[in-house]
Amino acid sequence: MKYPIGNEMHSWACDLFPICRSITGDGVRKTLNYIKNLLPSLTVHEVSSGTKAFDWTVPDEWNIRDAYVEDENGARIIDFKQHNLHVVNYSEPVDVWLPLEELNKRLHSLPNQPNAIPYVSSYYKRWWGFCLTHQQRSRLKPGKYHAVVDSSLKPGSLSYGELILPGTEEKEVLLSTYICHPSMGNNELSGPVVTTALAQWLMNLKSRRYTYRIVFIPETIGSVVYLSRHLEVMKKNTVAGFVVTCIGDDRAYSLSHSPWCDTLADRVAEHVLKHHTPAYKKHFFWELGGSDEQQYCSPNVRLPVVSVMRSRAGTYSEYHTSLDDLAFITPSGLEGGYEALRKCLIALENNHYYRVPFPCEPQMGKRNLKPLISSKNTKHPQLTMMRLLNYLDGKHDLLEVCDQIGRSIIDCIPIIRELQNNKLIVLENKVRDQGSNG
Amino acid sequence: MKYPIGNEMHSWACDLFPICRSITGDGVRKTLNYIKNLLPSLTVHEVSSGTKAFDWTVPDEWNIRDAYVEDENGARIIDFKQHNLHVVNYSEPVDVWLPLEELNKRLHSLPNQPNAIPYVSSYYKRWWGFCLTHQQRSRLKPGKYHAVVDSSLKPGSLSYGELILPGTEEKEVLLSTYICHPSMGNNELSGPVVTTALAQWLMNLKSRRYTYRIVFIPETIGSVVYLSRHLEVMKKNTVAGFVVTCIGDDRAYSLSHSPWCDTLADRVAEHVLKHHTPAYKKHFFWELGGSDEQQYCSPNVRLPVVSVMRSRAGTYSEYHTSLDDLAFITPSGLEGGYEALRKCLIALENNHYYRVPFPCEPQMGKRNLKPLISSKNTKHPQLTMMRLLNYLDGKHDLLEVCDQIGRSIIDCIPIIRELQNNKLIVLENKVRDQGSNG
């Protein structure tokens, strides 16, 4: 099979697709339970409605059983059971008859994308409404309609999943993804399935340098709540973090930078993407439109967090509609995104300060690392090895050295191993901080 | 009226135009008296001839009553009373008959600008001479001429005006302009009239953050003398300064940078001009040809001073001739220059370190600063506000933040007020130094 991990991730997405998620409620819990089957060490936390988190408050919990609009003949014109995007997310309960002109005030459709159901939410204002394709809407005739939302909005809790994978160092890498959108592909399921696959890979590593903090949260309110509980330790320990979202389609690669583009996360992501896919698109923090990095990088948090994506939220027409579906994300798209992120983690794990242990170049000939007879046409078989030896001075981390010599850190890691085995480099004990973030 | 302040400034220039100014003498005093009528708090200082100032000495005072060249018939061929550029500025007294070939050694004209009287001075060498258009000169016939300069050159004093407007901070902003050229428009009167209008605006402000040091001095010797009296306090307190000159024509905008282009004055002027008039022309300090910034930025002074101008001295053909007249400067030209400088002062007054007072983004929805129902086509009405909130971390001043998010500080100031009113930002107590100037 060409994309073994991509196919597996896609099958998880297919399983998770029908669940009606929101920022609270049973949809989130079902999703987290599914992931817990794949990652048994995942812990699910519940945070009560009304809990304060900085400037925010955890809202009432929302659950929904059914929602529909019937015509006078009892025919279901709009039916939540056909697609959960048909109801405005977080709609309050309602059961009312109303004429078309009143109903229209509660309907959302997209004239420019007549076959797409839009995704609409109203978390912080009590409201109800329905979404439908513009084609459907244009067929509605004057008359009376019966609108029913069988939902509940009452004190409950916000649910999130957390997985801590300890490393030999206390310093942490953050992976954060969200599980709060109903049936959508790139801008929802690509995130949790790629994060799950990365977590499985990390768990199977023989050893990990860094501790990994992996969180599955509802967007915005989830990261605000999570930060309100863990800000101190995350500020102290996080060396780099990645918001995992929009990582499953086949079109683009893109990188959302931290506010000042100057953290280790920026450096790693930039280096990896440059070599993984030189044409990736660069986004600045001030463009806004980011996901939870808006919280992780906010002025008093300023964690070194970026987002490595494929087609970024807001930049593709299928975004936030029913067209962002299981066909929009693909096994190859998911596997490419997974690989880009995995390379970032490999780069971080190996980004040490190495140093040649003696002055002058090593004599490569006596170690059979260089031809002994030298003539004009002798090509050095170990150019990258020699370049590394010329730059590994214990003052620049491997990433800086690879950038300076124009080589991918991923390609250099096996050479680093060979140099270590030949005792031609040693590890320098040096603490790399997380970059300044301004 | 389209340019109310520009028209007022132009009328002042018309009043001041006929006065024969020089680096000392009654022309300066008359000019300062006129300005004192507009700025009653202006103090006029007198510095005696012979006073040492660093490498310089205040010269004897020059005054002139009349000057002319008569032909043998007693007809005035060249007449100071028709245009005060006709006499070489600082000419010593003379009353002599001489043939044309001798007279010619004392005449200055411009073959390439045959209808312009050039402006010529000889401050530090005793000399006399006359200036005339090349057209006039070419009509002179052989014969004897009577040259008379009824001037005096004797111990007296150098005059300058000074206005200190105290602010809530001891730190100072410098405005420096010169009042030493005879009847010329852009390269003389535009400076004092724009400075006077800025001073009036500053005096009428409800409160001023910075103390303003505003000086009206003869060029070069005036700034040398002024610095010799105030260097210590100016080095201690000046956060930014502007030499106000060549600021009244309608053609260009230009900026003369400080020696290393790295002071707060450079940053403010660059930011303001970029948004005020993106096509402005950049001049480096090493190009020379500057005015008093040559003294304010000299190696042992190195104040953070730049010059924001319209057509820079030396770059326009009318420069230092009778063509730089009251028509060359215009109400719109003066008002545009005044506005550019006023924006620089507004930017300085507001260039604080602001900080969001809590972690994570504020919940904008509950403050009605964001739509509560979110769909794909929701445009955030407060993009600039959100960008500011994402960058105001108390570590970067407002100017750096505005540069980073690509917005004019002038446009951001009302949003800053709104954020303050909503208690979404607070002021960080932080001292901004003046930039390194190398």
Place this chain on the structure above:
Amino acid sequence: MKYPIGNEMHSWACDLFPICRSITGDGVRKTLNYIKNLLPSLTVHEVSSGTKAFDWTVPDEWNIRDAYVEDENGARIIDFKQHNLHVVNYSEPVDVWLPLEELNKRLHSLPNQPNAIPYVSSYYKRWWGFCLTHQQRSRLKPGKYHAVVDSSLKPGSLSYGELILPGTEEKEVLLSTYICHPSMGNNELSGPVVTTALAQWLMNLKSRRYTYRIVFIPETIGSVVYLSRHLEVMKKNTVAGFVVTCIGDDRAYSLSHSPWCDTLADRVAEHVLKHHTPAYKKHFFWELGGSDEQQYCSPNVRLPVVSVMRSRAGTYSEYHTSLDDLAFITPSGLEGGYEALRKCLIALENNHYYRVPFPCEPQMGKRNLKPLISSKNTKHPQLTMMRLLNYLDGKHDLLEVCDQIGRSIIDCIPIIRELQNNKLIVLENKVRDQGSNG
């Protein structure tokens, strides 16, 4: 004569050309003796075979009397006495008959350069072999051949020359060249002859600011051995160093930078070449292919060393063949290279921190350094002098100032003298370190 020094250097190269040099042996000693005649203070050092130097060991000494291949008729097909490139450098002794197919395994030629004898060496593997033009080789007929190398390879010593020219400062400038290749021009003799001429020039200076450490060494093993004996003092004192090689042809100028391009040597060489020959070619350290700067700049040595060259080793087709001969290097090529390096040394000697001793500009008029009568068309005759006065603040060295004002330091030095004579600048006592080298 148009290139007096170039012609003299070329005549030295002609004398040295026939000697069969290698990394050890009498060829090196003869070469050093010839140079000692030109530089009587040169000291020749001998380092015994088997001596350890960091990761390296001094090899057995190699000497050769004769080497040839005869055919069955006793005709010399390949003859070391005709050209010393015919034998693989460091060939072990041999005297053997063998058929053409066996002989072929010991032969080196260049199919793409059929009239060139390649230069081949085997220092660290016992081996013997012959080099010949591809034309010669294609004429060889099947049959038996008699291969004889009358050489010796036994404990002896490695020889190098060293000349220390003391200066008023303890801080040192390094000039390093190699004397280990047999009969080649650019990639051998240009180095020692230009270094010798520079040493003669330095010895004849009335005074020297810096101490000069000038070494004539075999490439690689020589610099490794030399560093193993002098690393500490060189790290402490070296402000800049130059590897002198490939400096005699007429084609290009090039500069090999230090690893991070940030040392005083980089700055000086870049400045001088930019003004000497703007189209010079820039090489980065990570390109490899350098000479002894690979050792001087290795991670635990990191001296501020660059190489100023004409056609760099490896970039011209004649490189490492018999075509790199006495015609490839020319008097004009050698003199141009000598001048570029001499300018680097002049720049270093004069690269002080100067400061104007008082605030504000000097009054140039009273010193007759500026016209006293000022009119529109007055051109300042001393623009560069004024620019220097505006930037010499005691905080930036002369090189930075010259780069900022866009003038060659070589052109500025006479103006600096004039300013010193007029007491318009003084020397600031400030230690310039060698730059960071990362």
